[in-house]
Amino acid sequence: MAPFPPHFIDAETATPLETADVVILPVPYEATTTYRKGCQHGPLALLQASDQLEHYDVELRQATCFKVGIAIAEAIADSSVDPDLTPEAMVDVVKAGVLPLLQAGKFVITLGGEHGITAGVVAAYQAAFTEPFTVVQIDAHGDLRHSYCGSIYNHACVMRRVMDLGIPSLPVAIRSICQEEADLIASQKIPVQWDHERGQDPDWIEEAIATITTESVFLTIDLDGLDPAIMPGVGTPQPGGLNWNQTTQFLRQLFTNRRVIGCDVMELAPLSDSVVSEFTAAKLVYKLIGYHALCNGRLD
Known part of the structure; x- marks a missing residue:
């Protein structure tokens, strides 16, 4: 695998880790994917594609990257370097890698890699923050199975592990679940924003956010x-x-x-004949940085 770029967008916007406001943490881990493989290459492809982003955000009407320090942390849990790293061990490695960044006051955006990584990320947030928070999950799938293909840390189980931590969730755009997940959603009254219902409701965003009972949220995007x-x-x-x-x-x-x-962006599996996905994912990360900066007084 090629070395990770030392910056997001370009060298002109690079900030040392010590002084950065936002830290992007690559976690190129893949072990439990069950259909099309390749998400271990997602973080590198996204960072490389960010080189094609404009500094200026048309929506926010300013060049966010010159008002917010953005740094790239050293990659952790790289399955191309350590192919024997188990999903259970990976969760511990990720928690240990994320926690010091949070304790240093960084806004961390973790890049995967398979969605199972989020279990370690959320565990680090729970250790770092005393106030309760909700995990907002953008995803096609429920990811609420207790176990799948022999592992409770399979990518299809990540939100079940979040539930095990006692953390509430808001799943958004869900359109594929199994019977086990359907039963759990009904019994636990999880406020799923089903994709087919969302499409019929012009007020779905306000209604979805209104179901969140905590002031703080962690955002995971599959x-x-x-x-x-x-x-x-x-x-x-x-x-x-x-x-x-x-x-x-x-x-x-x-x-x-x-x-x-905090946020994570997971499951980018680049295609060999198209750059649409990695460029769109890079632009999405830039949006996350911009919205965070806007709501924390860093932008005009």
Whole structure:
């Protein structure tokens, strides 16, 4: 695998880790994917694609990257370097890698890699923050199975592990679950924003955010939550999902109405003959940085 770029967008915007406001943490781990493989290459592809982003954000009407220090942390849990790293051990490695960044006051955006990584990320947030928070999940799948293919840390189980930590969730754009997950959602009254219902409700964003009972939220984005028309490079695509404008509208309102304490962007599996997915994912990360900066007084 090629070395990770030392910056997001370009060298002109690079900031030392010690003084950065935002830290992007690559976690190129893949071990439990069950359909199309390749998400271990997602973090590198996203960072390389960010070189093609404009500094200026048309929506926010300013060049966010010159007002917010952005640094790239050293990659952790790289399955190309350590192919024998088990999912259980990976979760511990990720928690140990994320926690010092949070304790240093950084806004961390973790890049995967398979969605199982989020179990370690969320565990680090729970250790770092005393106040309760909700995990907002953009995803095509419920990811609520207790175990799958012999592991409770399979990518299809990550939100079940979040539930085990006693953390509430808000799943958005869900359109594929199994019977076990359907029963759990009903018994636990999880406020799932089903994709087919969202499409019929013009007020779905306000109604979804209103179900969040905590002031703070952690945002996990499995990129298959987006419409495969704009995000084809994922391991388990599903018809439907959020288009670009729906995604950014939801995210901006989420950042505006809640305190977003961190994010991750998972499951980018680059295609060999297209750069659409990695470029869109890079632009999505830039949006996350912009909305965080806007809601924390860093932008005009």
